[in-house]
Amino acid sequence: MESVKKDAESRMKKAVENLQKDFSKLRTGRASTALVExxxxxxxxxxxxMNQLASISVPDPRTLTIQPWDKGAFGNIEKAIQNSDLGLNPVNDxxxxxxxxxxxxxxxRKELVKLAKKYTEDAKVAIRNIRRDANDxxxxxxxxxxxxxxxxxxxxxxxxxLTDSNVAQAEDVLAAKEKEIMEL
Structure with a gap:
């Protein structure tokens, strides 16, 4: 019985952690290494x-710098950024x-909030599925x-x-991300 509870608890925690990881990849007005790593x-x-090919840093809140370790990777890194759905334009000097x-x-911003809500809903469904598995x-x-x-x-x-607390935690993470996205 204890092992079922512990397993459910750890899997629910992972669902919330995955949600936070998904959110770190959502582009807000701020630069973050998680966008491209x-x-x-x-x-x-x-x-x-990319984080295995170059060092990525944030010199100021609106700029990302990527320094490839291999000079031959410059073109491919630029291409990867341009082909991603981030809508960013790299400048290579x-x-x-x-x-x-x-x-x-x-x-x-509204599209990003919708996407964040979808991620949160997916996490909540995962948490409820874990509850169902545990109850079974x-x-x-x-x-x-x-x-x-x-x-x-x-x-x-x-x-x-456990389910209620993890769903509430997912909602809190969403509220924080929504605030960050809508912030000017």
Whole structure:
């Protein structure tokens, strides 16, 4: 019974962590290394995450700089940024690639909020699926006479509390991201 609860708890935590990771890739008005660090770059025929090819830094809130370790990767890094759906234009001066992060339009902000809400909904569905799995496992334990009916109800209540707290946490993460997106 305890292992079912612990498993559900850790999986729900991971769902919320994944939501935060997805949010870090959403472009707000601020520069963040998370925008490009996982972007796949064609490096000698192999798609390689950008953070394995270059150092990425944020010198100021509206600028990203990317310094490839291999001079031969400049063109491919530029191409990867231009082909991504981030809508960013890299500027290459031969030593470093600079990306200026433009202000977001009102329309784009609303699209990003919609996308954030979709990510949150997906996370909540995942959390509820974990609850269902945990409850099924508990019912099986009760059916196999490993736990009593009272234990089953107690454990299901605890799983429900876990679910509620993780869904609330996902909502809090969304509220913070929404505020960040709509901030001018």
């Amino acid at each position: 996982d972007l796949p770059v064609d490096y000698y025929g192999t798609p390689t995450p 031969g030593k470093i690639i600079r990306i200026n992060i433009p202000q977001l339009t009102e329309e784009r 496992a508990l019912k099986k334990l009760e059916k196999d006479k490993e736990i009593s009916e009272d234990d089953l109800h107690r454990a299901q209540d605890e799983i429900q509390k």
